[in-house]
Amino acid sequence: MVRINSRIAQVTGSTTLAITARANELKAQGVDVVSFAAGEPDFDTPDYIKEAALQAIKNGFTKYTPSSGTEELRAAICDKLKRDNALDYKPAEIVVGCGAKHAIFNAVMVLCDAGDEVLIPAPYWVSYPEMVKVAGATPKYIQTTPASGFRITPVQLQAAITPRTKLLILNSPSNPTGSVYSRAELEAIADICLKNGLYVISDEIYEKLLYTDAPFTSIAALGKGIQALTITVNGMSKAYAMTGWRIGYAAGPSAIMGHMKNLQDHSTSNPCSISQKAALAALRAPEDGIRAMRDEFLVRRNLMMSLVDGIPGVSYIKPDGAFYLFCDFSKFGPCAEVAKRILNEVNVAVIPGDGFGAEGYLRLTFCTSQERIREGVRRIKEWIARSI
Secondary structure: OOOOOHHHHOOOOOHHHHHHHHHHHHHHOOOOOEEOOOOOOOOOOOHHHHHHHHHHHHOOOOOOOOOOOOHHHHHHHHHHHHHHHOOOOOHHHEEEEOOHHHHHHHHHHHHOOOOOEEEEEEOOOOHHHHHHHHOOOEEEEEEOOHHHOOOOOHHHHHHHOOOOEEEEEEEOOOOOOOOOOOHHHHHHHHHHHHHHOOEEEEEOOOOOOEOOOOOOOOHHHHOHHHHOOEEEEEEOOOOOOOHHHOOEEEEOOHHHHHHHHHHHHOOOOOOOHHHHHHHHHHHHOOOHHHHHHHHHHHHHHHHHHHHHOOOOOOEEOOOOEOOEEEEEOHHHOOHHHHHHHHHHHHOEEOEEHHHHOOOOEEEEEOOOOHHHHHHHHHHHHHHHHHHO
């Protein structure tokens, strides 16, 4: 019998990737599957980004770069953080990784050790607890509810902190709920983190996909004290439709970032050189394309909500960001079984909420056309009508 590392043995596979893979299998067999599963824009990567990558290839920019990313890309990220988030960083305080997921993983590995507790608001992105387990630390969940808009309160945060608590992972806008923390809410959270010396990983990958008039707030921008405790993570995948290019980044105190760079030295080395040139072009260009994509997602969000409103027994909280509708299907059975039946019986792929720490819920993405949204929700509604 093969002996597996005890920490790796605790890690479970990604529910999101598993459902997406099954949906793709059915599609390959010729089945007409409507996918509300994958968390990626259905828009193509803009042409100017592709052209930058092609030019990099033609210019022979196909060799190793510094492990933490090229100097020019890290400088462009500093410019972006200053322009969009009122955050001051130097290139030495930036580490570019193979996606935002990679950046979060490195930050968790550097900050956490055996015996540490990591606070994770639930529902949560499926990968957060597994990263914490790999680091040998213990995930500790703060359960939110629809009544709180799936956002933690300062009272909950303070009550969850123990002498072993090392880190809070904060995701705004949220996957899977679409919830967004206001500036006032983040100020209250920052005060508690400062009083307790609690580090924060702020996952801001959906920053550009907001559907309210309130400006986006980075928690690290609320003062030098909280900035010194925060690792801000973002990337190219969602805003620029660059999921497969695998470029994300982290910004934080130089001491922490130095260790993240060292870890990357001995794991992946540099992210793809060609993708770095593409990311540089994306960050330097006007954001007209991002705004157009966001506007279309807003239309799709409103359409999906209006259609789901017509399904008896299903409820949700209006998402203010990202591209997910997190729906309560608890009246129809365990969510994993419900998701499996919906996929097998009416060929609609949805993600069960148990992987997000929310039994009874299903995550539906509106990363598909309005026509497919109408068709997919119609099928789910008919399935429920037959199942009641």
